[in-house]
Amino acid sequence: MNPKLKLLAEGQGGVFSRSQAADCGYTPDQIRDRIRDHRWIRVRYGQYVEAVDLSHLAPWDQELLNHQRLVHAVVNSMAAGTVAVSHQSALALHGVPLWGPDLAEVQVSRMDTHRGGRIAGVRHHRGKLTDADLTTVSGLTATTVPRALIEMACTTPLEAAVISADAVRRDHVVRSDEWERLQAVTEFWPGSATARAALAFSSPLSESVGESRLRVLMQTHGLPAPTLQAEFADALGFIGRVDFYFAAQRTVVEFDGLVKYAGNTRERLIKEKRREDRLRALGLQVVRITWAELEHPVRVVAAIQSAFARA
Structure with missing residues (x-):
């Protein structure tokens, strides 16, 4: 080029x-x-x-990048000042992790008198946007991170909303009064109950898409609420932080979803085994869940409940 x-x-x-x-x-x-x-x-x-090679990226990061490109392609073909990128498309521009929402079409909110609806792979939304709702990201006018999150959470299942809400609370500073303003503005929107539930359940301690998915899975199937990122030590010193700790059941659950992308080296396996051995020596049960296992929630829940029983 x-x-x-x-x-x-x-x-x-x-x-x-x-x-x-x-x-x-x-x-x-x-x-x-x-x-x-x-x-x-x-x-x-x-x-x-x-063309660039994206094979080193995790699948959800590839999808995020491809959607960012699609957003730019759409806006590049439209008259300036007519739309603000919104919903999951705005979250993609802001770099917020996405899993579950439809990324095949671009979401925009009209800033002119154009009607709403789906046209040529673009979903046009009608709604009042104030200066507080708008920002510029990657050179494009878009809704702010909290506004985009609420928009997306009103139109997606709880799992998808929680994944992005966890990431927003972890990686972005949003004042509490801004959340209150947006929830008041969207109180009667279709899907607003899901958005409120996702925000209430979200946590800045969830460190990845997989951890967020696993949290939703465990809650959906009635498991008790675990402590996130609990720290453990023994006579030798600090062992580490664990993803989920069920204190009453003396059980640790770890999510291991990036093995195939981070590299499953012999050194890494040895290090993880020693860490788990030290945790078990404290009288803890340790359950490791992989990305593929999230597609079989009944098996995941059974594995965790079996650990509870052993403990």
Whole structure:
């Protein structure tokens, strides 16, 4: 990619249009060649990105990046000042982890008189936005992190809402009066009960998408509420923090969802085994849950309940 187009694309989330490529000196044949041999990847009609290898990223991070590109492609093809990126699309721009919401279509809130509805893969929402609801991120007008979270939580299942709510509470500073303002504004929105429940259940101590999913799973199936990030030590000193600790049941539950992405080395396995041995020496049961096991919640709950029984 020539320097002029590269600089332009960097200001648009890596996205550029066919006409912008032409303005930067590419001939129609050069553009066709780059699309044909997959050096440039089509994001949306007339909108492209330079091909890069994403295999090192976890699946949800790949999906997040691809949606960010789609958002830029949509806004790049619209008149300036007509929309604010909103809902999960705004959360994606803010870098908030997403799992579960529909990322096949881009969510925008109209700032003009255009009607709402779904048009060409874009969901147009109608609603009053104030200055307090808006910000600029990655060069685009978007709803703020808390506003986008409430918007998304009103339109998704509880699990998806909790995953993003945990991340927002962990990684972003939001004043309590802002949460109160937004909950008052959205009190009678469809799905607002789910949004309130997600915020009430969310925790800044949940450290990953997988941990959030596991917390929702355990709550859904009636397990007692665990302590998050409890610390343990023995005569040798500090052992570490554990993801979930059920004190009354003397049981530790660890989520191990990134093994295939972080690298399952021999050294890592030895270190984890020694850590678990030290925890068990304290009289604790240790249950390790993997990402794949989250797709079988009955098995997960049975494994945890078996540990309770042994303890």
